[in-house]
Amino acid sequence: MASIQRTVAAAIVGFAVGAGAMGGGFWAYNDLNPGAQAQANASANIRQYATVASAPATLPLGPDTVSNVVKRVSPAIVKIVATVKQNVNVNNSPFFNPFFGSLFGNQPITPQTAVQTDIGTGFFFNKDGYIVTNDHVINGASNIKVYVKGYSKPFTATVVGSDYQTDLAVLKINAPKPMPTLILGNSNNTPVGAWVIAIGNPYDLNDTVTVGVISAKGRPLTIGSRNYTNLLQTSAAINPGNSGGPLLNLAGQVVGINTAVSTQGQGIGFAIPTSTLDQIVPQLMKTGHVSRPWLGVFISTDNKSIAKQYSLGTASGVLVDYVEPNSPASRAGLTAGEVITQVNGHAVTTASALESQIKKESVGSRVSLTAVTLHGKTVTVSATLGQEPNQAITMPSTAQLP
Structure with a gap:
């Protein structure tokens, strides 16, 4: 099986607000720092403490x-x-x-x-x-x-x-x-x-x-x-x-x-x-x-090249590279190789778009995810977002698509 670790625009939603996993050195993508309304509300209270x-x-x-x-x-x-x-x-x-x-x-x-x-x-x-x-x-x-x-x-x-x-x-x-x-x-x-x-x-x-x-x-x-x-x-x-x-x-x-x-x-x-x-x-x-709301998946932006390489059911959406065990995504039934096309009815065509949709939610919220399976079948699942783990979130080097 082909390894997932490829040079595409990758992101971690094993956060659900995400941290880039591919690359190193000085590379990172934007919006790691919290931007949800909960953080905005909390910032107004800094004067209570300092x-x-x-x-x-x-x-x-x-x-x-x-x-x-x-x-x-x-x-x-x-x-x-x-x-x-x-x-x-x-x-x-x-x-x-x-x-x-x-x-x-x-x-x-x-x-x-x-x-x-x-x-x-x-x-x-x-x-x-x-x-x-x-x-x-x-x-x-x-x-x-x-x-x-x-x-x-x-x-x-x-x-x-x-x-x-x-x-x-x-x-x-x-x-x-x-x-x-x-x-x-x-x-x-x-x-x-x-x-x-x-x-x-x-x-x-x-x-x-x-x-x-x-x-x-x-x-x-x-x-x-x-x-x-x-x-x-x-x-x-x-x-x-x-x-x-x-x-x-x-x-x-x-x-x-x-x-x-x-x-x-x-x-x-x-x-x-x-x-x-x-x-x-x-x-x-x-x-x-x-x-921080957490879905528990590592994701990449899907495109025609990736869809052809991995025989995906669609060439537009967000490819699930890996699903964290015991995560909200795992409990919802998502699996690696599926392509998420909608979150709560909103189309998502890039990893950053999926992140943005998840960040709008809160811990404990239920989200509807529409995905295309490896066989080309469209399914809709419901996931209850969890609290992002307060630790390093990395994808196993041995992880592979089915």
Whole structure:
């Protein structure tokens, strides 16, 4: 049987809002970040949890601008040490991938059984001890320690919520008193060329400050199974251990969360914009996860070439490459090789069109799917959308069409 892994316009609806599975490096398709009404409603509530700048940043330029900002914001920035107790192959560990900006301690680069230690950064956005950081810093951790300036011993943190897709997480410590917090600025109003400051713990070098500019906006990036679609690009140096730390403007306001660094070029780092925090943090605070409807299929845009190659019943629609076991699609009876032509009576001719229709729905909604089988028969099934798994969603390399 022919392998599904082909170079066509592919998408994952194993999300049902989708993450591109084909390709790697810098490739990703748009609209990974939540766009449903639930996210839009949640974004209006960010002010319940964090201080948000009410006016455009004023930038007091001068010889001491950066040092003054650093002095003012440093008490709110923390060091995070996450421990994962499990058997790992160091060579294959995502914690060892420098693109993620995380640190694997001093373990040798050989396959072995080990305890992973990831060092990252975070900052208080709420005086009651709530911290924002990257999901990849604390993902799978059995123990999370937070080092706060002015305290001799670290605090043990609990995970309030995390989101694999946007790579954001909220932690909480039992703060003995109100914690200093950072102000969230407006990344949308931050222009390319604006000066920014990155503060973090690269290579366990605490409180390292680097300066650069916003060199681009809206950058897509794929790292492993994570697909970022709207990152700030910066020339401020970001290294392993900076992950989760703030990217600040010259008014000391957070405009991004330092997340990744390009290993292929110097001075190319990436940060999650605060516009994404606006959408995600309120949901993590309320429910611990982001609500995304999930169908559970990997899909490709069908065309005449694909239809002929795989003897499909139609050359117009969305080809089902793979159906996740125990998913809504599986329970509805969809199988690989079928071509979805309609969702709730609306024609879908591309993978992105199917994604858009699913994203309009909510978790628990029932959708009607019209599909053409491999034998050319048209069928209609009903699926109840589930909650997207908060983890990597990948298609098995051995998956094949019937």
